[in-house]
Amino acid sequence: MNRATFFTLALRGLTRNRRRSLVTLLAIAFGFAAIGLFAGYTHNIYDGLARGSIHGELLGHLTLNKRGMREEGKLNPERYMLSAEEVAKISALVASEPGVKLVTPRLSLSGLISNGRASTIFIAEGIEPTAMNRLQEGVLTREERTSGIYDGLIKKLDPAKPIEILPSRGLFDLLHFSQEELAPMLVSTIAGQANALDGAIGKPFDAGNAGLNDKFIFMPLALAQSLVDFGGADRLTLLLADADQTEAMRAKLTQKLAAAGFDIEIKTWQELSDFYNQVHTMFDMIFGFIFAIVLTVVVMSVANSMGMTVVERTREIGTLRAIGLKRSGVVRLFTLESLLLTLLGCAAGLLLTLLVRYGINAAEINYTPPNNATPVPLLVDFDGVRILFTFALMSVVGTLAAFLPARRAANQPIVDALGHV
Amino acid sequence: MSAPTPPLLRLHDVHRRFHLGETTIEALKGISLDIHSGEFLAVWGPSGSGKSTLMNILGLIDAPSSGSVQLDGRDTHAMADDELTGFRSHKIGFVFQSFNLVPVLSAKENVQLPLQIRGGDLIEAAALAERALIDVGLADFMHSRPDKLSGGQRQRVAIARALAVAPRVVIADEPTANLDSENSAMIVELMREMNRAKGVTFIFTTHDPRLLAHVDRKILLRDGAIAADEESV
Numbered sequence: 001m002n003r004a005t006f007f008t009l010a011l012r013g014l015t016r017n018r019r020r021s022l023v024t025l026l027a028i029a030f031g032f033a034a035i036g037l038f039a040g041y042t043h044n045i046y047d048g049l050a051r052g053s054i055h056g057e058l059l060g061h062l063t064l065n066k067r068g069m070r071e072e073g074k075l076n077p078e079r080y081m082l083s084a085e086e087v088a089k090i091s092a093l094v095a096s097e098p099g100v101k102l103v104t105p106r107l108s109l110s111g112l113i114s115n116g117r118a119s120t121i122f123i124a125e126g127i128e129p130t131a132m133n134r135l136q137e138g139v140l141t142r143e144e145r146t147s148g149i150y151d152g153l154i155k156k157l158d159p160a161k162p163i164e165i166l167p168s169r170g171l172f173d174l175l176h177f178s179q180e181e182l183a184p185m186l187v188s189t190i191a192g193q194a195n196a197l198d199g200a201i202g203k204p205f206d207a208g209n210a211g212l213n214d215k216f217i218f219m220p221l222a223l224a225q226s227l228v229d230f231g232g233a234d235r236l237t238l239l240l241a242d243a244d245q246t247e248a249m250r251a252k253l254t255q256k257l258a259a260a261g262f263d264i265e266i267k268t269w270q271e272l273s274d275f276y277n278q279v280h281t282m283f284d285m286i287f288g289f290i291f292a293i294v295l296t297v298v299v300m301s302v303a304n305s306m307g308m309t310v311v312e313r314t315r316e317i318g319t320l321r322a323i324g325l326k327r328s329g330v331v332r333l334f335t336l337e338s339l340l341l342t343l344l345g346c347a348a349g350l351l352l353t354l355l356v357r358y359g360i361n362a363a364e365i366n367y368t369p370p371n372n373a374t375p376v377p378l379l380v381d382f383d384g385v386r387i388l389f390t391f392a393l394m395s396v397v398g399t400l401a402a403f404l405p406a407r408r409a410a411n412q413p414i415v416d417a418l419g420h421v
Numbered sequence: 422m423s424a425p426t427p428p429l430l431r432l433h434d435v436h437r438r439f440h441l442g443e444t445t446i447e448a449l450k451g452i453s454l455d456i457h458s459g460e461f462l463a464v465w466g467p468s469g470s471g472k473s474t475l476m477n478i479l480g481l482i483d484a485p486s487s488g489s490v491q492l493d494g495r496d497t498h499a500m501a502d503d504e505l506t507g508f509r510s511h512k513i514g515f516v517f518q519s520f521n522l523v524p525v526l527s528a529k530e531n532v533q534l535p536l537q538i539r540g541g542d543l544i545e546a547a548a549l550a551e552r553a554l555i556d557v558g559l560a561d562f563m564h565s566r567p568d569k570l571s572g573g574q575r576q577r578v579a580i581a582r583a584l585a586v587a588p589r590v591v592i593a594d595e596p597t598a599n600l601d602s603e604n605s606a607m608i609v610e611l612m613r614e615m616n617r618a619k620g621v622t623f624i625f626t627t628h629d630p631r632l633l634a635h636v637d638r639k640i641l642l643r644d645g646a647i648a649a650d651e652e653s654v
Contacts, residue, residue: 005537012525319521322482323535323582324510326503414482418517 010337025345027301031294032349035390042283043383053273055139060237061246067265077190084231101241104131105233107224111187115175124217126224129157155205165199170214172204189229197227206374302401306338310409317409318417327410334406335399342398346391428455435488437474448474450645461616463633464626466642472626473594480592481509510539514583516593520575522567529563532582553581573604593625609635
């Protein structure tokens with residue numbers, strides 16, 4: 001029997017018991033839409049977190065520091081910090097590599113900040129103001145920029161204001177700061193001496209993380225260097241032209257710097273962003289759980305539907321066998337029918353995904369995730385890769401679910417099938 | 422003197438036993454039978470006499486427990502299922518008591534189905550199906566689905582389906598059992614016409630002695646054995 005005949009018979013077969021076909025199709029469609037929407041939601045979360053880590057937390061794509069800095073740097077900063085000369089040499093080597101968009105030194109510090117009446121601890125990042133602006137390029141999507149709800153996340157140091165510091169919103173409120181007010185900061189220098197300097201309070205920003213929002217400060221690198229009395233940096237941050245080249249660039253730079261005599265450790269933004277990894281792992285597990293449930297429902301729906309179909313059409317199967325359809329033809333016919341049902345269900349599910357996605361995105365729903373300082377919009381992306389994967393897997397599983405009932409039908413003696421009531 | 426024509430179908434000492442729990446029922450008890458090409462033959466007898474079992478074996482959709490069946494000189498016993506299915510699709514047409522048409526296909530699609538199953542060209546199959554439906558007087562019902570046809574019309578479609586593949590033999594098990602007497606006579610008459618026009622062998626079973634008037638040969642089965650095998654005058 002040629003393909004067109006199989007296809008016609010299978011398609012017409014679906015119309016035999018329309019209600020049952022529709023119920024099975026809807027079960028597949030809703031399952032597909034559940035997976036498609038959740039995949040789209042997590043895709044949006046992953047994308048947002050990636051942008052938040054690379055551009056929002058200013059991690060860049062790669063971070064370079066002396067090997068051991070993370071473990072021993074606090075106890076022995078002089079040994080593990082990068083001197084101004086080292087910063088210059090490494091920066092030159094790294095910047096010459098095609099694909100590196102930006103390389104900038106960074107310096108972390110902590111201490112006490114006061115409003116003249118009360119003091120509190122702070123954690124600060126020293127960064128060159130122009131580099132800070134470049135690192136933040138791309139932190140918001142066009143929709144997020146126009147929505148305005150993320151305006152507080154953008155932080156800008158003015159290169160013309162050498163002692164300007166940007167406090168996080170919580171810290172700004174805690175010490176009742178006002179903009180352009182001078183706030184004394186007390187820190188420990190690299191040599192262990194106390195050092196104090198005034199910073200001019202700039203526009204507060206949302207740290208994005210509730211734990212950091214009452215203690216974080218950005219300041220110009222030069223001011224940070226003055227505070228710790230060290231002209232170098234503790235690390236270099238790299239921004240790449242293509243995020244997909246992160247791993248390849250790490251390998252290339254590790255080799256290049258080692259060849260130049262530098263014992264440098266390079267970390268990717270994923271390795272440094274624990275939050276991203278935790279959220280990714282958690283959502284991957286939830287996705288796997290939902291996927292398994294939906295797949296089970298699809299398999300059971302299709303197997304049940306095809307099992308009933310086979311029983312109802314036993315006499316027809318007997319007739320087809322009598323007039324010349326081989327056993328393999330019967331199996332092929334019913335698995336094709338199941339494949340068509342699954343494909344139609346997936347197509348309906350895809351349509352449902354697009355409609356619900358449009359509705360959710362248009363509704364402009366905001367929510368505040370745990371540990372977040374600000375609300376975020378509930379947005380659903382179109383995760384083409386996982387939708388395609390779901391489409392393919394469901395089609396395979398839906399077809400396999402019909403295999404056993406179809407084989408049972410094919411193996412029935414023709415006479416018994418013809419006599420079925 | 423010319424050699425005698427070999428039979429189209431030859432059954433030799435065919436037994437068919439069914440096992441129901443510990444009980445064994447012997448539905449056919451050593452049937453030996455030759456059926457020649459072009460015959461129009463009725464198998465008749467009371468219920469439970471083994472008519473349907475014999476028809477199933479003649480149609481190669483069941484195998485004897487012992488004995489042999491030859492169609493066109495080939496012993497069917499040694500054939501694997503796929504070979505037997507292919508053999509059936511080329512040599513045998515079936516007409517069933519309950520018509521057994523595919524309800525979601527039109528009359529024409531039902532008739533061309535065995536041709537397509539056999540792997541024939543779609544256009545050629547459609548043309549043959551149209552021809553077969555015209556032959557059985559259903560030119561105006563080609564695109565009607567079975568549920569829009571009367572019982573007699575459905576059985577005509579079934580006969581057209583059986584004949585479309587140009588079989589050597591048509592096996593019709595109780596083709597008139599679900600029809601009124603007028604339609605029954607018309608169906609037997611139609612089969613007779615086709616037998617004469619196309620030279621196709623017809624073997625059918627019936628309860629109705631009135632239909633036996635049309636046949637060349639009638640075989641009376643009783644308790645699984647041939648009680649009488651008579652040529653009509």
